[in-house]
Amino acid sequence: DTAVSQTPKYLVTQMGNxxxxxxxxxxxxxxxxxxxxxxxxxxxxxxxxxxxELIINETVPNRFSxxxxxxxxxxxxxxxxxxxxxxxxxxxxxQASGGDKLYFGPGTRLLVL
Amino acid sequence: GESVGLHLPTLSVQEGDxxxxxxxxxxxxxxxxxxxxQESGKGPQFIIDIRSNMDKRQGxxxxxxxxxxxxxxxxxxxxxxxxxxxxxxxxxxTPPGGYIFGTGTRLKVxx
Numbered sequence: 001d002t003a004v005s006q007t008p009k010y011l012v013t014q015m016g017n018x019x020x021x022x023x024x025x026x027x028x029x030x031x032x033x034x035x036x037x038x039x040x041x042x043x044x045x046x047x048x049x050x051x052x053e054l055i056i057n058e059t060v061p062n063r064f065s066x067x068x069x070x071x072x073x074x075x076x077x078x079x080x081x082x083x084x085x086x087x088x089x090x091x092x093x094x095q096a097s098g099g100d101k102l103y104f105g106p107g108t109r110l111l112v113l
Numbered sequence: 114g115e116s117v118g119l120h121l122p123t124l125s126v127q128e129g130d131x132x133x134x135x136x137x138x139x140x141x142x143x144x145x146x147x148x149x150x151q152e153s154g155k156g157p158q159f160i161i162d163i164r165s166n167m168d169k170r171q172g173x174x175x176x177x178x179x180x181x182x183x184x185x186x187x188x189x190x191x192x193x194x195x196x197x198x199x200x201x202x203x204x205x206x207t208p209p210g211g212y213i214f215g216t217g218t219r220l221k222v223x224x
């Protein structure tokens with residue numbers, strides 16, 4: 001069983017489109033995250049949710065909107081996609097916020113044309 | 114495939130040798146540190162962690178050393194194998210609850 005799963009794995013889309021990435025964890029964790037990894041492999045936190053409540057919202061354009069319908073799911077919706085949004089997006093979860101290891105999903109490779 | 118991190122520092126070691134990957138962290142208040150391994154096309158995978166009340170922690174073939182005085186973390190891999198080739202990241206916890214990742218080091222194991 002996959003602990004943290006993301007869909008889709010690949011996403012190729014045109015500039016200006018709106019897209020969503022879904023994430024689910026079956027570990028019973030309280031905290032979920034979205035990270036962005038750029039072409040230089042740099043991993044940067046975007047959002048963190050603890051029990052469906054937003055606790056971290058880094059300097060991310062408001063075109064990015066996370067939604068957590070329950071503590072096992074954290075989806076990421078992106079409006080008006082731009083070329084610079086091309087990256088790999090990783091979902092992760094942890095039992096405790098900041099005090100326990102992160103479990104990462106396999107990533108969603110987004111390419112904006 | 115995924116684009117290559119052209120600016121990643123790279124450590125090349127001979128198979129069977131020991132590897133040491135270093136990381137400087139930034140936040141004196143961080144009290145939990147993690148090392149991750151990321152293979153091509155995959156998500157980061159947990160290797161080992163350490164809390165700030167410890168200086169050293171050992172796992173299977175891996176050891177993490179923490180020097181809080183100079184805010185330095187290292188990962189030692191014993192008897193490096195081809196399967197160890199990957200990008201390695203250190204991460205530190207940071208209030209209010211996220212983790213900051215280092216820039217990563219690419220480990221290449223030479224046969």
